[in-house]
Amino acid sequence: MSTVSLPDDPEADPRVKQVFDDIRATRGSEFINLLWKYLAFDPPLLKQVWDDVKSVMAEPSALDSKTKEMIYVAVSIANSCSYCVHSHTAAARAKGMSDAEHADLLRVVSTASKTNALLNGLQVPVDPQFNRETG
Template sequence: MTNLIEYEDASEEVRTVYDDIRATRQTDYINNFWKALANHPPTLKRTWETLKEVMASPGEIDPLMRELIYIAVSVTNGCEYCIASHTAAARTKGMNEQMFGELMAITGAANMTNRLANGYQIPVDEQFKQ
């Protein structure tokens, strides 16, 4: 298991990232994902900057939809940690059990049809190409 770096044990570089996480998310909580990445401060900083840009910046996709997409990809990749953390985040943004059930049905169907299309090596229809 990876060592989890707590705030009081962190370097100044790591504390700066932790402080930004807290400010951006408006919480005092730093979750284990960030504490694990803090073992390599450049990776912590780079990953936080990317996630902050993708997940917290304004855009055409609303915050709940971003979380739902993240859950679907995490389910597909089999990341238990990301499924749990982004499901919790989606619930705070309004996801209910019905939405979660629909999301799992869509994710399962997409994974099935993706595998079938890949297995059969189906050529893409011309009308689908841009």
């Protein structure tokens, strides 16, 4: 259950409509997912979050869009965000992630989680060679 109410007609607010129109144009789809609809309870927050997501996920950069989505899935798993795991897995699949790539992603995430837990428990010091300044 959400901690805020889903606005009845979010696009009645022109600030929300402007963001939703940008989401549609950026994604090339009429679909507005629930994250954005719920964030419409606060139009300035909606705009801020969309601007951040758009600048990282939709604008060209050194990483291709499928890789960005796969990283988002990995971080979402680590942060236990079921919504983001589902939405970004769907986005990664739409950008070409195969079943084999998804399985590899899950293997990497589960292996990293295990070794992270071990290293957190053991508190192993970082090798000097791993520090950019000394390595």
